[in-house]
Amino acid sequence: MRGGRGSRGGAGRRNRPSPRERLLAGATELFTTEGIRVIGIDRILREADVAKASLYSLFGSKDNLVIAYLERLDEMWRANWDARVDGMDTPEEKILAFFDVCIAEQPQIGFRGSHFQNAAGEYPRPETDSEREIRATVARHREWVWETLRGLLVERECGQASLHANMLMVFLDGGLAGAKMAGNLTPLQTARDLARDLVYSDH
Structure with a gap:
């Protein structure tokens, strides 16, 4: 035994x-x-x-663990978006998928908002190399989101791809922050509606 x-x-x-x-x-x-x-x-x-x-x-160090945590979240975010857009044909659908990923995630994590926004908020004035790398890790995630949005807008032949990518980032950031404050999906759903109006408008 x-x-x-x-x-x-x-x-x-x-x-x-x-x-x-x-x-x-x-x-x-x-x-x-x-x-x-x-x-x-x-x-x-x-x-x-x-x-x-x-x-x-x-x-x-703990800071390096924080960096690894954010890198893991970035990998998961990209994988979730890739899975959601698999089989989608149009750039408009793929752009709105960024909002749909957030809408699906927020109730699961108790409306805690964006992990990346939250992390950046905890290091508003980084003083050490490792703290600056934490902010840089957040920035790399945001750069991927922006570059992907801009690429999809270019694919759509949008004449103001960079400007519209900036606008979509504002919608996404605001929707996530609003959902955290309100504790519900209404701000994110409103942000998605604004994004839909933008990407389906005339070029």
């Missing part, structure tokens, strides 16, 4: 996520629900059930 229990325990350990995955999962849960700066390293270690030495070995 002791051997049977040992085998099951060994299998459980083998199937357990790696310390890196546990740290990222724990950080994501805490940063998303409570914020970044308020969460200390010890709280993350307890959530992930990982030794402090492992965190420093894998990431070097």
Whole structure:
């Protein structure tokens, strides 16, 4: 009987996520629900059930863990958008998919708004290299969104692709911030309506 229990325990350990995955999962849960700066390293270690030495070995610092958390969110965001636009034929549909991803996500995360907006808000005046890299990671996500929107507008032969991409970013930012403040989808749905009117208007 002791051997049977040992085998099951060994299998459980083998199937357990790696310390890196546990740290990222724990950080994501805490940063998303409570914020970044308020969460200390010890709280993350307890959530992930990982030794402090492992965190420093894998990431070097809490700030580097924050960067990895944002990079993971960026990867997930791109994958969600790619999955939603799979099979769509028109650039207009693909543009509106950015709003649809947010509309689908916000109720699931309790209307906490944009992870990227929230992270930028916690580092308004970055002072260290790692804090500046946190802001740069947020900026790279936004650059991808803007470049993708602009590319779709160019595909649509929009004569003011950059201007309209800027307008769509304002709609998206405002919709996310409004949904967080209101605790419902109305601001995002309004933002989507504005985006629809813009992209289906005459060139």
